[in-house]
Amino acid sequence: MPSIYQLKPAFQNLLRPFVRMLFNFGITANQVTLLAMFISIGLSYFLYSYYLTHPISWLLLLFPLWMLVRMAFNAIDGMLAREFKQQSNLGAFYNELSDVISDTALYLCLIAFGFIHAQLLLLITFLAILCEYTGVMAPLIGQERRYDGPMGKSDRAFWFSLITVIIVIFPIFSTNLQFLSWICNGILSFIGVLLALTVYNRIKNSLKTTS
Known part of the structure; x- marks a missing residue:
């Protein structure tokens, strides 16, 4: 099944001149990775805290906007690491762990909305972590890190962003929270x-390449 991840090469080509400029300024891949994680945590805390006590507003559109920018951050840190010889063992830990931390924080901030089932959101968050863990398990059996879809990181960013957009625009058409x-x-x-x-x-394709 297709995945948004397949668009990554074209996205990287658009970013390449900017990446070279960052390198010339002395910006490292690890700095970009950690900055994206801290912004994700900060935005998640802000949205969660704000919507516990405020009605739905256009501020929630910061979520899809950041998801788009964060995709650029993820592409940039990878390009800095690969194309400018900044790869390191510590960077590998940063890359995987910061993505999981960021995703978890961003997904869970939506628990502030009472019309979203908390148990379901927690289950989705767990499955997302499991999905990434399955991907990083592949090297343990001698294979490359798996990015198979159909619900990879970029796809999740799209669908969660869609949820936030729907939450923002829904009151324009209806006040029926049950339908929302x-x-x-x-x-x-x-x-x-x-x-x-x-x-x-990811499990099937990892095992297939070993046979």
């Missing part, structure tokens, strides 16, 4: 099914 709950939790359920399929695909 049905839409948001329906999308979360869809994400969950595809996450389970992604875990299966």
